[in-house]
Amino acid sequence: MYGLGLGKGLLVTLRNALRRPSTVQYPEQRVNQHPRFRGEEFAWYEERCTGCASCAKYCPLGIIKIVTGPSGTALQDGDKYEVQTFDIDIGRCMFCGLCVEACPYDALFLGSGFERGTYQRRNLVLNVDTLRNAEKRPSTWFRPQLEEAGYNPHKGTPLPWIDAGRESWDWKGETSAGQRLFGKEKNGGDS
Ligand code: SF4
Ligand code: SF4
Structure with a gap:
Protein backbone atom coordinates (compact mmCIF):
# COMPACT_ATOMS: atom_id res chain seq x y z
CA MET A 1 0.00 0.00 0.00
CA TYR A 2 1.17 3.51 -0.72
CA GLY A 3 1.09 5.05 2.76
CA LEU A 4 2.59 1.98 4.46
CA GLY A 5 6.06 2.52 3.02
CA LEU A 6 5.94 6.14 4.06
CA GLY A 7 4.99 5.16 7.60
CA LYS A 8 7.82 2.60 7.75
CA GLY A 9 10.31 5.22 6.59
CA LEU A 10 9.13 7.69 9.21
CA LEU A 11 9.38 5.00 11.84
CA VAL A 12 13.06 4.45 10.95
CA THR A 13 13.62 8.21 11.19
CA LEU A 14 11.88 8.36 14.54
CA ARG A 15 13.80 5.40 15.91
CA ASN A 16 17.13 6.93 14.94
CA ALA A 17 16.14 10.38 16.18
CA LEU A 18 15.62 8.94 19.65
CA ARG A 19 18.87 6.94 19.73
CA ARG A 20 21.88 8.19 21.67
CA PRO A 21 24.28 9.84 19.15
CA SER A 22 27.53 7.98 18.55
CA THR A 23 29.32 11.13 17.39
CA VAL A 24 30.64 13.93 19.59
CA GLN A 25 30.94 17.66 19.05
CA TYR A 26 34.70 17.87 18.59
CA PRO A 27 36.67 19.90 19.76
CA GLU A 28 34.31 20.81 22.60
CA GLN A 29 33.89 17.11 23.36
CA ARG A 30 36.34 14.26 22.94
CA VAL A 31 35.85 10.52 22.83
CA ASN A 32 37.70 8.41 25.37
CA GLN A 33 40.74 6.83 23.77
CA HIS A 34 41.77 3.28 24.56
CA PRO A 35 45.17 3.07 26.32
CA ARG A 36 46.40 1.09 23.28
CA PHE A 37 45.41 3.87 20.88
CA ARG A 38 48.35 4.61 18.55
CA GLY A 39 48.81 8.33 18.69
CA GLU A 40 51.00 10.52 16.62
CA GLU A 41 53.64 12.09 18.78
CA CYS A 59 60.65 1.36 9.40
CA PRO A 60 59.23 0.26 6.01
CA LEU A 61 58.91 3.87 4.89
CA GLY A 62 62.37 4.97 5.93
CA ILE A 63 61.08 8.02 7.75
CA ILE A 64 63.27 7.76 10.84
CA LYS A 65 66.68 9.37 10.65
CA ILE A 66 69.23 8.77 13.38
CA VAL A 67 72.74 10.19 13.58
CA THR A 68 74.98 9.25 16.47
CA GLY A 69 78.48 10.17 17.55
CA PRO A 70 80.85 9.33 20.39
CA SER A 71 79.65 10.81 23.63
CA GLY A 72 82.92 10.73 25.52
CA THR A 73 81.22 9.04 28.46
CA ALA A 74 81.50 5.48 29.77
CA LEU A 75 84.82 5.09 27.97
CA GLN A 76 85.74 2.07 30.09
CA ASP A 77 82.67 0.29 28.68
CA CYS A 96 52.30 0.42 11.92
CA GLY A 97 54.47 0.33 15.05
CA LEU A 98 57.28 -1.76 13.51
CA CYS A 99 59.81 0.71 14.85
CA VAL A 100 58.41 0.19 18.35
CA GLU A 101 58.53 -3.59 17.95
CA LEU A 110 53.83 5.17 20.08
CA GLY A 111 52.17 8.21 21.57
CA SER A 112 48.65 8.84 22.73
CA GLY A 113 47.86 12.25 21.22
CA PHE A 114 45.99 13.07 18.03
CA GLU A 115 45.92 16.85 17.72
CA ARG A 116 49.06 17.85 15.90
CA GLY A 117 47.35 19.52 12.95
CA THR A 118 49.52 22.03 11.09
CA TYR A 119 49.53 23.90 7.79
CA GLN A 120 53.02 22.87 6.75
CA ARG A 121 54.32 19.36 6.22
CA ARG A 122 57.76 20.22 7.53
CA ASN A 123 56.21 20.91 10.94
CA LEU A 124 55.23 17.27 11.09
CA VAL A 125 58.83 16.15 11.42
CA LEU A 126 59.56 15.43 15.07
CA ASN A 127 63.18 16.21 15.84
CA VAL A 128 65.38 15.12 18.69
CA ASP A 129 64.59 18.15 20.83
CA THR A 130 60.84 17.72 20.37
CA LEU A 131 61.15 14.06 21.31
CA ARG A 132 63.38 14.87 24.28
CA ASN A 133 61.10 17.53 25.71
CA ALA A 134 57.74 15.92 25.00
CA GLU A 135 55.53 14.90 27.87
CA LYS A 136 55.81 11.12 27.94
CA ARG A 137 52.40 9.51 27.78
CA PRO A 138 53.15 6.35 25.81
CA SER A 139 50.51 4.16 24.22
CA THR A 140 50.33 0.72 25.82
CA TRP A 141 50.28 -0.86 22.35
CA PHE A 142 52.96 -3.62 22.13
CA ARG A 143 53.94 -2.86 25.71
CA PRO A 144 52.44 -5.67 27.84
CA GLN A 145 54.25 -4.44 30.92
CA LEU A 146 52.22 -1.23 30.84
CA GLU A 147 48.95 -3.03 30.12
CA GLU A 148 49.46 -5.48 32.95
CA ALA A 149 50.18 -2.61 35.30
CA GLY A 150 46.94 -0.90 34.26
CA TYR A 151 48.76 2.17 32.99
CA ASN A 152 46.53 4.58 31.12
CA PRO A 153 48.26 7.37 29.17
CA HIS A 154 45.07 9.43 29.15
CA LYS A 155 44.91 9.61 32.93
CA GLY A 156 47.35 10.31 35.72
CA THR A 157 50.88 11.58 35.40
CA PRO A 158 53.41 11.12 32.57
CA LEU A 159 55.50 7.94 32.69
CA PRO A 160 59.19 8.31 33.64
CA TRP A 161 61.83 6.30 31.76
CA ILE A 162 62.62 4.12 34.73
CA ASP A 163 59.07 2.74 34.77
CA ALA A 164 58.72 2.27 31.05
CA GLY A 165 60.67 -0.89 30.31
CA ARG A 166 60.32 -4.62 30.73
CA GLU A 167 63.71 -5.31 32.25
CA SER A 168 64.79 -4.77 35.79
CA TRP A 169 67.72 -2.42 36.10
CA ASP A 170 69.00 -4.09 39.26
CA TRP A 171 72.31 -4.77 37.58
CA LYS A 172 72.87 -1.03 37.43
CA GLY A 173 72.17 -0.68 41.12
CA GLU A 174 68.87 1.05 40.58
CA THR A 175 66.59 -1.31 42.44
CA SER A 176 63.59 -2.69 40.65
CA ALA A 177 63.58 0.16 38.19
CA GLY A 178 61.73 -0.65 35.00
CA GLN A 179 59.27 -2.85 36.83
CA ARG A 180 57.97 -0.60 39.57
CA LEU A 181 54.60 -0.36 37.89
CA PHE A 182 53.90 -3.99 38.66
CA GLY A 183 53.82 -3.52 42.37
CA LYS A 184 53.54 -0.60 44.64
CA GLU A 185 53.73 2.36 42.30
CA LYS A 186 51.02 2.34 39.70
CA ASN A 187 51.31 5.41 37.58
CA GLY A 188 48.16 6.78 36.04
CA GLY A 189 46.35 3.45 36.01
CA ASP A 190 42.65 2.87 36.52
CA SER A 191 43.04 0.50 39.40
S1 SF4 B 1 55.08 3.53 12.96
FE1 SF4 B 1 57.32 3.53 12.94
S2 SF4 B 1 57.85 1.90 11.45
FE2 SF4 B 1 55.69 2.40 11.07
S3 SF4 B 1 55.75 3.97 9.47
FE3 SF4 B 1 55.70 5.06 11.44
S4 SF4 B 1 57.87 5.48 11.92
FE4 SF4 B 1 57.82 3.86 10.34
S1 SF4 C 1 67.38 1.88 21.33
FE1 SF4 C 1 65.35 1.85 20.38
S2 SF4 C 1 64.81 4.01 20.03
FE2 SF4 C 1 67.02 3.91 20.39
S3 SF4 C 1 67.91 3.78 18.34
FE3 SF4 C 1 67.70 1.65 19.11
S4 SF4 C 1 65.71 0.97 18.33
FE4 SF4 C 1 65.73 3.24 18.14
Missing part, protein backbone atom coordinates in the same frame (compact mmCIF):
# COMPACT_ATOMS: atom_id res chain seq x y z
CA PHE A 42 55.83 9.10 19.85
CA ALA A 43 57.36 8.77 23.28
CA TRP A 44 61.13 8.41 23.15
CA TYR A 45 63.15 7.76 26.28
CA GLU A 46 66.66 8.94 25.66
CA GLU A 47 67.85 7.35 28.90
CA ARG A 48 66.91 3.92 27.52
CA CYS A 49 68.12 4.51 23.97
CA THR A 50 71.49 3.19 22.83
CA GLY A 51 71.34 4.79 19.39
CA CYS A 52 71.37 1.34 17.77
CA ALA A 53 69.05 2.60 15.00
CA SER A 54 67.05 -0.65 14.81
CA CYS A 55 63.88 1.45 14.75
CA ALA A 56 65.13 3.32 11.68
CA LYS A 57 66.18 0.12 9.91
CA TYR A 58 62.82 -1.56 10.45
CA GLY A 78 83.59 1.14 25.10
CA ASP A 79 82.06 4.65 25.02
CA LYS A 80 78.39 5.46 24.67
CA TYR A 81 76.65 6.81 21.61
CA GLU A 82 75.26 10.28 21.75
CA VAL A 83 72.08 10.63 19.71
CA GLN A 84 72.60 13.83 17.74
CA THR A 85 69.72 13.52 15.27
CA PHE A 86 66.48 11.62 15.74
CA ASP A 87 63.89 12.74 13.21
CA ILE A 88 60.54 11.02 12.67
CA ASP A 89 58.39 12.32 9.80
CA ILE A 90 54.93 11.67 11.19
CA GLY A 91 53.40 13.28 8.10
CA ARG A 92 54.29 10.05 6.27
CA CYS A 93 53.96 7.63 9.16
CA MET A 94 51.31 4.91 8.93
CA PHE A 95 51.55 4.06 12.65
CA ALA A 102 62.11 -3.38 16.73
CA CYS A 103 63.43 -1.38 19.67
CA PRO A 104 65.31 -3.84 21.90
CA TYR A 105 65.41 -1.52 24.90
CA ASP A 106 61.83 -0.28 25.23
CA ALA A 107 63.04 3.21 24.42
CA LEU A 108 60.48 4.02 21.73
CA PHE A 109 56.70 3.94 22.17
Whole structure:
Protein backbone atom coordinates (compact mmCIF):
# COMPACT_ATOMS: atom_id res chain seq x y z
CA MET A 1 0.00 0.00 0.00
CA TYR A 2 1.17 3.51 -0.72
CA GLY A 3 1.09 5.05 2.76
CA LEU A 4 2.59 1.98 4.46
CA GLY A 5 6.06 2.52 3.02
CA LEU A 6 5.94 6.14 4.06
CA GLY A 7 4.99 5.16 7.60
CA LYS A 8 7.82 2.60 7.75
CA GLY A 9 10.31 5.22 6.59
CA LEU A 10 9.13 7.69 9.21
CA LEU A 11 9.38 5.00 11.84
CA VAL A 12 13.06 4.45 10.95
CA THR A 13 13.62 8.21 11.19
CA LEU A 14 11.88 8.36 14.54
CA ARG A 15 13.80 5.40 15.91
CA ASN A 16 17.13 6.93 14.94
CA ALA A 17 16.14 10.38 16.18
CA LEU A 18 15.62 8.94 19.65
CA ARG A 19 18.87 6.94 19.73
CA ARG A 20 21.88 8.19 21.67
CA PRO A 21 24.28 9.84 19.15
CA SER A 22 27.53 7.98 18.55
CA THR A 23 29.32 11.13 17.39
CA VAL A 24 30.64 13.93 19.59
CA GLN A 25 30.94 17.66 19.05
CA TYR A 26 34.70 17.87 18.59
CA PRO A 27 36.67 19.90 19.76
CA GLU A 28 34.31 20.81 22.60
CA GLN A 29 33.89 17.11 23.36
CA ARG A 30 36.34 14.26 22.94
CA VAL A 31 35.85 10.52 22.83
CA ASN A 32 37.70 8.41 25.37
CA GLN A 33 40.74 6.83 23.77
CA HIS A 34 41.77 3.28 24.56
CA PRO A 35 45.17 3.07 26.32
CA ARG A 36 46.40 1.09 23.28
CA PHE A 37 45.41 3.87 20.88
CA ARG A 38 48.35 4.61 18.55
CA GLY A 39 48.81 8.33 18.69
CA GLU A 40 51.00 10.52 16.62
CA GLU A 41 53.64 12.09 18.78
CA PHE A 42 55.83 9.10 19.85
CA ALA A 43 57.36 8.77 23.28
CA TRP A 44 61.13 8.41 23.15
CA TYR A 45 63.15 7.76 26.28
CA GLU A 46 66.66 8.94 25.66
CA GLU A 47 67.85 7.35 28.90
CA ARG A 48 66.91 3.92 27.52
CA CYS A 49 68.12 4.51 23.97
CA THR A 50 71.49 3.19 22.83
CA GLY A 51 71.34 4.79 19.39
CA CYS A 52 71.37 1.34 17.77
CA ALA A 53 69.05 2.60 15.00
CA SER A 54 67.05 -0.65 14.81
CA CYS A 55 63.88 1.45 14.75
CA ALA A 56 65.13 3.32 11.68
CA LYS A 57 66.18 0.12 9.91
CA TYR A 58 62.82 -1.56 10.45
CA CYS A 59 60.65 1.36 9.40
CA PRO A 60 59.23 0.26 6.01
CA LEU A 61 58.91 3.87 4.89
CA GLY A 62 62.37 4.97 5.93
CA ILE A 63 61.08 8.02 7.75
CA ILE A 64 63.27 7.76 10.84
CA LYS A 65 66.68 9.37 10.65
CA ILE A 66 69.23 8.77 13.38
CA VAL A 67 72.74 10.19 13.58
CA THR A 68 74.98 9.25 16.47
CA GLY A 69 78.48 10.17 17.55
CA PRO A 70 80.85 9.33 20.39
CA SER A 71 79.65 10.81 23.63
CA GLY A 72 82.92 10.73 25.52
CA THR A 73 81.22 9.04 28.46
CA ALA A 74 81.50 5.48 29.77
CA LEU A 75 84.82 5.09 27.97
CA GLN A 76 85.74 2.07 30.09
CA ASP A 77 82.67 0.29 28.68
CA GLY A 78 83.59 1.14 25.10
CA ASP A 79 82.06 4.65 25.02
CA LYS A 80 78.39 5.46 24.67
CA TYR A 81 76.65 6.81 21.61
CA GLU A 82 75.26 10.28 21.75
CA VAL A 83 72.08 10.63 19.71
CA GLN A 84 72.60 13.83 17.74
CA THR A 85 69.72 13.52 15.27
CA PHE A 86 66.48 11.62 15.74
CA ASP A 87 63.89 12.74 13.21
CA ILE A 88 60.54 11.02 12.67
CA ASP A 89 58.39 12.32 9.80
CA ILE A 90 54.93 11.67 11.19
CA GLY A 91 53.40 13.28 8.10
CA ARG A 92 54.29 10.05 6.27
CA CYS A 93 53.96 7.63 9.16
CA MET A 94 51.31 4.91 8.93
CA PHE A 95 51.55 4.06 12.65
CA CYS A 96 52.30 0.42 11.92
CA GLY A 97 54.47 0.33 15.05
CA LEU A 98 57.28 -1.76 13.51
CA CYS A 99 59.81 0.71 14.85
CA VAL A 100 58.41 0.19 18.35
CA GLU A 101 58.53 -3.59 17.95
CA ALA A 102 62.11 -3.38 16.73
CA CYS A 103 63.43 -1.38 19.67
CA PRO A 104 65.31 -3.84 21.90
CA TYR A 105 65.41 -1.52 24.90
CA ASP A 106 61.83 -0.28 25.23
CA ALA A 107 63.04 3.21 24.42
CA LEU A 108 60.48 4.02 21.73
CA PHE A 109 56.70 3.94 22.17
CA LEU A 110 53.83 5.17 20.08
CA GLY A 111 52.17 8.21 21.57
CA SER A 112 48.65 8.84 22.73
CA GLY A 113 47.86 12.25 21.22
CA PHE A 114 45.99 13.07 18.03
CA GLU A 115 45.92 16.85 17.72
CA ARG A 116 49.06 17.85 15.90
CA GLY A 117 47.35 19.52 12.95
CA THR A 118 49.52 22.03 11.09
CA TYR A 119 49.53 23.90 7.79
CA GLN A 120 53.02 22.87 6.75
CA ARG A 121 54.32 19.36 6.22
CA ARG A 122 57.76 20.22 7.53
CA ASN A 123 56.21 20.91 10.94
CA LEU A 124 55.23 17.27 11.09
CA VAL A 125 58.83 16.15 11.42
CA LEU A 126 59.56 15.43 15.07
CA ASN A 127 63.18 16.21 15.84
CA VAL A 128 65.38 15.12 18.69
CA ASP A 129 64.59 18.15 20.83
CA THR A 130 60.84 17.72 20.37
CA LEU A 131 61.15 14.06 21.31
CA ARG A 132 63.38 14.87 24.28
CA ASN A 133 61.10 17.53 25.71
CA ALA A 134 57.74 15.92 25.00
CA GLU A 135 55.53 14.90 27.87
CA LYS A 136 55.81 11.12 27.94
CA ARG A 137 52.40 9.51 27.78
CA PRO A 138 53.15 6.35 25.81
CA SER A 139 50.51 4.16 24.22
CA THR A 140 50.33 0.72 25.82
CA TRP A 141 50.28 -0.86 22.35
CA PHE A 142 52.96 -3.62 22.13
CA ARG A 143 53.94 -2.86 25.71
CA PRO A 144 52.44 -5.67 27.84
CA GLN A 145 54.25 -4.44 30.92
CA LEU A 146 52.22 -1.23 30.84
CA GLU A 147 48.95 -3.03 30.12
CA GLU A 148 49.46 -5.48 32.95
CA ALA A 149 50.18 -2.61 35.30
CA GLY A 150 46.94 -0.90 34.26
CA TYR A 151 48.76 2.17 32.99
CA ASN A 152 46.53 4.58 31.12
CA PRO A 153 48.26 7.37 29.17
CA HIS A 154 45.07 9.43 29.15
CA LYS A 155 44.91 9.61 32.93
CA GLY A 156 47.35 10.31 35.72
CA THR A 157 50.88 11.58 35.40
CA PRO A 158 53.41 11.12 32.57
CA LEU A 159 55.50 7.94 32.69
CA PRO A 160 59.19 8.31 33.64
CA TRP A 161 61.83 6.30 31.76
CA ILE A 162 62.62 4.12 34.73
CA ASP A 163 59.07 2.74 34.77
CA ALA A 164 58.72 2.27 31.05
CA GLY A 165 60.67 -0.89 30.31
CA ARG A 166 60.32 -4.62 30.73
CA GLU A 167 63.71 -5.31 32.25
CA SER A 168 64.79 -4.77 35.79
CA TRP A 169 67.72 -2.42 36.10
CA ASP A 170 69.00 -4.09 39.26
CA TRP A 171 72.31 -4.77 37.58
CA LYS A 172 72.87 -1.03 37.43
CA GLY A 173 72.17 -0.68 41.12
CA GLU A 174 68.87 1.05 40.58
CA THR A 175 66.59 -1.31 42.44
CA SER A 176 63.59 -2.69 40.65
CA ALA A 177 63.58 0.16 38.19
CA GLY A 178 61.73 -0.65 35.00
CA GLN A 179 59.27 -2.85 36.83
CA ARG A 180 57.97 -0.60 39.57
CA LEU A 181 54.60 -0.36 37.89
CA PHE A 182 53.90 -3.99 38.66
CA GLY A 183 53.82 -3.52 42.37
CA LYS A 184 53.54 -0.60 44.64
CA GLU A 185 53.73 2.36 42.30
CA LYS A 186 51.02 2.34 39.70
CA ASN A 187 51.31 5.41 37.58
CA GLY A 188 48.16 6.78 36.04
CA GLY A 189 46.35 3.45 36.01
CA ASP A 190 42.65 2.87 36.52
CA SER A 191 43.04 0.50 39.40
S1 SF4 B 1 55.08 3.53 12.96
FE1 SF4 B 1 55.69 2.40 11.07
S2 SF4 B 1 55.75 3.97 9.47
FE2 SF4 B 1 55.70 5.06 11.44
S3 SF4 B 1 57.87 5.48 11.92
FE3 SF4 B 1 57.32 3.53 12.94
S4 SF4 B 1 57.85 1.90 11.45
FE4 SF4 B 1 57.82 3.86 10.34
S1 SF4 C 1 65.71 0.97 18.33
FE1 SF4 C 1 65.35 1.85 20.38
S2 SF4 C 1 67.38 1.88 21.33
FE2 SF4 C 1 67.70 1.65 19.11
S3 SF4 C 1 67.91 3.78 18.34
FE3 SF4 C 1 65.73 3.24 18.14
S4 SF4 C 1 64.81 4.01 20.03
FE4 SF4 C 1 67.02 3.91 20.39
